[in-house]
Amino acid sequence: MRTMATEERATYCRICEPLCGLVATVEDGRLARLRPDGEHPLSRGFACPKGIAMADVQNDPDRVLRPLRRHGTDFEPVSWDEALDDIGRRLRRILRDHGGPSVGWYFGNPGAFSYSHALWLQGFMTAIGSPNLFTAGSQDINSRFVASRLLYGSLTRVPIPDLARTEFLLVVGANPLVSHGSAVSAPRIRDQLRAIVRRGGRVVVVDPRRSETARAFEHLPVRPDGDAWLLLSLLHVIFEEGREDAATLQSQARGVEALRAMAAAHPPEKTEDRTGVPADTVRTLARDLAAASSAAVYGRTGSCLGRHGTLVNFLLDALNVVTGNLDRPGGAVFGSSPLGLERLADRFGLASYGRRRSRVGGFPDVLGSFPAALMAKEITTPGRGRLRAMFVSAGNPVMSVPDGGELTAALSRLDLFVAIDLYVNDTSRLADYVLPATTFLEREDVPVASLGLFTTPFVQFTEAVVAPYGEARQEWQIIDAIVRRAGRLPFVPGRRLGRLPLPAPERLLDLALRLGPRGDLFGLRHGLSLRALRRRPHGVILAEHVRTGVLRTVVRHRDRRVRLDPPEILAEAARLGERADDPAYPLRLIGLRELRSQNSWMHNSATLMRGGRTHTARVHPADAAEHGVEDGRPCRITSPYGAIELPAELTAEVTRGTVAVPHGWGHHGGGWRTANRAGGANVNLLTSSDPDQLETLAGMAHLNGVPIRIEPAAG
Ligand SMILES: Nc1nc2c(c(=O)[nH]1)N[C@H]1C(S)=C(S)[C@@H](COP(=O)(O)OP(=O)(O)OC[C@H]3O[C@@H](n4cnc5c(=O)[nH]c(N)nc54)[C@H](O)[C@@H]3O)O[C@H]1N2
Ligand SMILES: Nc1nc2c(c(=O)[nH]1)N[C@H]1C(S)=C(S)[C@@H](COP(=O)(O)OP(=O)(O)OC[C@H]3O[C@@H](n4cnc5c(=O)[nH]c(N)nc54)[C@H](O)[C@@H]3O)O[C@H]1N2
Numbered sequence: 001m002r003t004m005a006t007e008e009r010a011t012y013c014r015i016c017e018p019l020c021g022l023v024a025t026v027e028d029g030r031l032a033r034l035r036p037d038g039e040h041p042l043s044r045g046f047a048c049p050k051g052i053a054m055a056d057v058q059n060d061p062d063r064v065l066r067p068l069r070r071h072g073t074d075f076e077p078v079s080w081d082e083a084l085d086d087i088g089r090r091l092r093r094i095l096r097d098h099g100g101p102s103v104g105w106y107f108g109n110p111g112a113f114s115y116s117h118a119l120w121l122q123g124f125m126t127a128i129g130s131p132n133l134f135t136a137g138s139q140d141i142n143s144r145f146v147a148s149r150l151l152y153g154s155l156t157r158v159p160i161p162d163l164a165r166t167e168f169l170l171v172v173g174a175n176p177l178v179s180h181g182s183a184v185s186a187p188r189i190r191d192q193l194r195a196i197v198r199r200g201g202r203v204v205v206v207d208p209r210r211s212e213t214a215r216a217f218e219h220l221p222v223r224p225d226g227d228a229w230l231l232l233s234l235l236h237v238i239f240e241e242g243r244e245d246a247a248t249l250q251s252q253a254r255g256v257e258a259l260r261a262m263a264a265a266h267p268p269e270k271t272e273d274r275t276g277v278p279a280d281t282v283r284t285l286a287r288d289l290a291a292a293s294s295a296a297v298y299g300r301t302g303s304c305l306g307r308h309g310t311l312v313n314f315l316l317d318a319l320n321v322v323t324g325n326l327d328r329p330g331g332a333v334f335g336s337s338p339l340g341l342e343r344l345a346d347r348f349g350l351a352s353y354g355r356r357r358s359r360v361g362g363f364p365d366v367l368g369s370f371p372a373a374l375m376a377k378e379i380t381t382p383g384r385g386r387l388r389a390m391f392v393s394a395g396n397p398v399m400s401v402p403d404g405g406e407l408t409a410a411l412s413r414l415d416l417f418v419a420i421d422l423y424v425n426d427t428s429r430l431a432d433y434v435l436p437a438t439t440f441l442e443r444e445d446v447p448v449a450s451l452g453l454f455t456t457p458f459v460q461f462t463e464a465v466v467a468p469y470g471e472a473r474q475e476w477q478i479i480d481a482i483v484r485r486a487g488r489l490p491f492v493p494g495r496r497l498g499r500l501p502l503p504a505p506e507r508l509l510d511l512a513l514r515l516g517p518r519g520d521l522f523g524l525r526h527g528l529s530l531r532a533l534r535r536r537p538h539g540v541i542l543a544e545h546v547r548t549g550v551l552r553t554v555v556r557h558r559d560r561r562v563r564l565d566p567p568e569i570l571a572e573a574a575r576l577g578e579r580a581d582d583p584a585y586p587l588r589l590i591g592l593r594e595l596r597s598q599n600s601w602m603h604n605s606a607t608l609m610r611g612g613r614t615h616t617a618r619v620h621p622a623d624a625a626e627h628g629v630e631d632g633r634p635c636r637i638t639s640p641y642g643a644i645e646l647p648a649e650l651t652a653e654v655t656r657g658t659v660a661v662p663h664g665w666g667h668h669g670g671g672w673r674t675a676n677r678a679g680g681a682n683v684n685l686l687t688s689s690d691p692d693q694l695e696t697l698a699g700m701a702h703l704n705g706v707p708i709r710i711e712p713a714a715g
């Protein structure tokens with residue numbers, strides 16, 4: 001009888017941003033199960049249901065494990081060589097006939113958790129000479145990056161709340177008890193928030209929905225998209241009552257007079273209509289915030305996806321500066337990557353903003369990418385630079401980008417469409433080829449994108465815990481092979497590097513670690529190297545707290561001061577409220593994240609779908625009564641751009657006038673059978689890809705606060 005080889009291997013989860021430690025049990029080369037890692041120094045035995053259920057994805061019989069080629073309306077398996085040869089040949093022809101810009105790439109959210117995927121993708125774009133990169137960022141966080149660019153002169157410096165030391169956390173549009181924290185990496189974030197209250201501090205949650213986080217702490221309901229007015233009114237009160245930290249402002253910032261003037265126009269009594277927040281409440285909150293011994297103002301998708309996302313993010317940080325809470329213990333602080341990435345990005349011109357303009361709509365690039373909402377029109381609008389070929393890796397833009405219907409039609413018209421994914425999803429089902437990617441459990445990694453966002457500075461390297469199943473390959477290998485088949489070489493991205501071919505990712509990582517701010521400088525001092533990280537499989541805490549007093553090294557403006565009067569922001573503030581409300585659409589649609597979903601991609605897990613989960617629209621009982629909508633009955637939601645039908649779930653957790661619907665449901669036609677059976681509707685049939693509807697400064701999709709009406713569904 002054969003004995004089974006069973007092994008336990010420490011790794012970390014790469015589904016969402018806390019990156020919790022996991023232990024994988026591997027039996028004969030297959031993943032048997034995942035459990036939380038009790039020895040992980042930050043997550044200390046915590047993992048959420050999604051992390052554990054990654055085992056379902058790993059072992060999913062619906063996973064794509066061989067290259068698939070379109071065959072009529074279906075797919076047939078082909079060998080890697082057949083797939084790559086054909087893709088290379090077609091790509092070469094398209095490049096010859098139409099040039100680099102006719103080739104586009106959409107890079108989805110899970111790609112951001114891989115240390116090698118984004119780098120090779122940049123190498124690909126550089127090699128073929130195309131500016132047409134699109135990412136999930138324009139549906140997620142680009143407004144935050146642009147705000148940082150305007151404030152600090154650097155797109156990639158995003159302040160994080162100093163959770164361990166703050167006495168007052170003001171959360172504007174985030175639900176960390178469900179999302180587990182975003183644009184911040186803080187394992188066990190629930191415990192961290194509770195600890196604030198336990199030591200006598202406060203957590204106040206500004207949200208149109210009484211979210212899980214709002215319920216656990218203090219809730220301040222706001223009208224969807226009312227945040228700009230609310231934040232301006234908070235600043236108004238602080239300035240009017242002389243509660244600003246004048247000394248800190250003097251030393252840290254410039255342009256405060258313009259900010260003061262902007263806020264002066266928005267007393268809380270005047271903004272009540274926009275925010276739904278009583279003026280007295282705003283005044284009290286402003287005083288409490290200014291009086292707190294330390295405070296951090298923090299926002300996430302609820303503050304990024306409205307009509308004025310960049311302005312709102314700017315104002316969040318402005319509040320931190322004005323109350324003297326930027327770059328100090330317990331305030332909003334700047335982490336730094338042990339890879340020295342911030343400096344590298346600046347030096348090599350990788351963190352660009354507005355260096356190029358999109359062909360359609362003339363939007364500035366953000367970190368070298370254009371608004372994904374424009375993809376469909378870039379494919380269908382005639383003229384030079386029209387997209388003829390698209391690659392989609394780790395994404396499902398038909399479900400995640402505005403106007404999924406328009407995108408479905410456009411993607412079907414391409415000369416070449418290649419998807420790199422774990423599944424055939426609603427997007428990749430339209431492709432000529434679906435190429436099988438490894439899961440994160442099948443690749444080595446380091447959390448490059450999160451290293452500067454840990455509230456406790458931390459780094460972890462993991463090996464792959466299982467070898468790739470079937471014929472799955474890592475994205476960098478796939479991209480490398482495609483570039484070479486197209487007759488080019490993948491170059492190190494960046495403007496000032498000349499043409500350096502990319503070495504293997506582990507080699508690059510080791511270099512960056514060793515030459516980075518905590519590196520061993522190849523033995524010149526005690527410090528980090530890949531070898532050192534390999535010896536610490538549960539990860540390494542690098543410091544107890546994020547360093548403060550670093551602002552002058554963070555800010556890239558010549559005078560090293562935070563800029564509170566960027567002309568882009570003043571212009572945006574002047575545009576506030578320009579759009580008249582159409583009485584035909586009296587309600588506002590917002591998003592919602594669920595504990596057992598991850599955007600569109602974990603609905604095929606039996607464990608997560610247990611209990612007959614369904615997709616619903618949460619409607620306030622009074623709004624339902626007014627529009628004749630009944631609990632549990634199908635209701636029709638109509639926006640100026642489309643309509644969907646979903647069962648209504650009546651609940652007073654949403655404020656009056658607000659309807660909340662999760663995104664990422666309504667799968668059909670893909671290869672994930674459980675997901676297809678789950679039903680629901682694609683909420684992004686209600687959102688708009690019209691360039692006029694995108695946020696001006698960052699080209700962000702408008703996904704929260706979308707005007708809608710509801711009525712009972714016919715029949
Ligand atoms: N379980 C789970 N976790 C996830 C994900 C998931 O799908 N499921 N997705 C991951 C991803 S990709 C991301 S980007 C993060 C996002 O992380 P978060 O932003 O923390 O997640 P959300 O739950 O979307 O929280 C946004 C909150 O903003 C509120 N909101 C909506 N509109 C407005 C508004 O106009 N103003 C204000 N003030 N609030 C508003 C919503 O009601 C919601 O409670 O979560 C990550 N984590
Ligand atoms: N209306 C509305 N729309 C939204 C949002 C919202 O709040 N409201 N949120 C937005 C946000 S914040 C985000 S991040 C986007 C997400 O949007 P996307 O990134 O476009 O889509 P996901 O649903 O995350 O799908 C990810 C795909 O990657 C695949 N995948 C998973 N792991 C890997 C891997 O390691 N390699 C490869 N190659 N593939 C992998 C999955 O199978 C899945 O098909 O949605 C956005 N869309």
Ligand code: SF4
Pocket residue numbers: 013014015016017018019020046047048049050051052180
């Ligand atoms: S919270 Fe996020 S990182 Fe942690 S186990 Fe869950 S999905 Fe993974």
Ligand SMILES: [Mo]
Pocket residue numbers: 109136140
């Ligand atoms: Mo996201």
